[in-house]
Amino acid sequence: MSKRNTLQYTSIQNNTCLLAPETIFGPYGVDGELVRHDLRETQSGIDFYLDIRIIDVETCEPLEGASASIWACNATGSYASFTGIDPDTSDKRSDGTTDDETFLRGIQVSDEAGMIEFLTKFPGYYTSRSTHIHVAVQANASDGVGFSKSALQHVGQLFFEEDLLSQVYAVSPYSAHLETLNRTTNAEDSVLSSVSEDGYSPFISVSLLGDSVGDGLVGYITIGVNSTGDSIATTGTDVNPQGWIPTVSVGTEKMAQGTAADRAAGYTS
Secondary structure (H helix, E strand, O other): OOOOOOOOOOOOOOOOOOEOOOOOOOOOOOEOOOEOOEOOOOOOOOEEEEEEEEEEOOOOEEOOOOEEEEEOOOOOOOOOOOOOOOOOOOOOOOOOOOOOOOOOEEEEEOOOOOEEEEEEEOOOOOOOOOOEEEEEEEOOOOOOOOOOOOOOOEEEEEEOOHHHHHHHOOOOOHHHHOOOOOOOOHHHOOOHHHHOOOOOOOEOEEEEOOOOHHHOEEEEEEEEEOOOOOOOOOEOOOOOOOOEOOEOOOHHHHHHHHHHHHHHOOOOO
16 A cells, blocks of 8 residues: 555554444445545545555454445535536436546555555535445455456445534534525434444544644544455345446546645655
């Protein structure tokens, strides 16, 4: 894994050795995301460093060489590749993506300590769901990080405590969305209870980078996977409404922009 000189977390912060529960892939996942740390592009909002540690529950040891893909909506509830969907309605696409946007999406591969870091924006929310970040883990990504190239061992969703959400959504640009759509709370969410089973907590531990949430946030979570477990299906109606994961083509220009953004953010390789 490429590292900044000021990487927030370089090793495990707790001793969790629990298998993270599986959940739905959701309607906004895509295959073919950029391998990068800095996912922000030109999106507004609060900078959020997300440090993920991946462990193998069979050994309770860090899992090196695993890839994690994350995707989340922006401050107004829109997902890259699906900006043609109104986040304030319940409409879902059944024919793939609506655009070639790539913001707040990306993939990274874990280092010898099982660590992965992303620099993104704190997510917003959309109709009927509480605030969350999607994550997918491939334990053996030697053949490539695309879902079509390596087995998928985990599909999950990560959440935030209500007190933090209240603080974040009181500031711009998040506060503007409250004027058009009331926020679904964690207690009202349709997915949260199913990913909080058997002692596992899907809540990201978050700290301030400065005096207030507007100065930036850093979050940490451990995800336990079974590196030798059966691959999770990536087709069918249980995956998403269309029954398959759309593939996006990012192109060499987008790849170069991603590399440049990583360098500017202090990632060395």
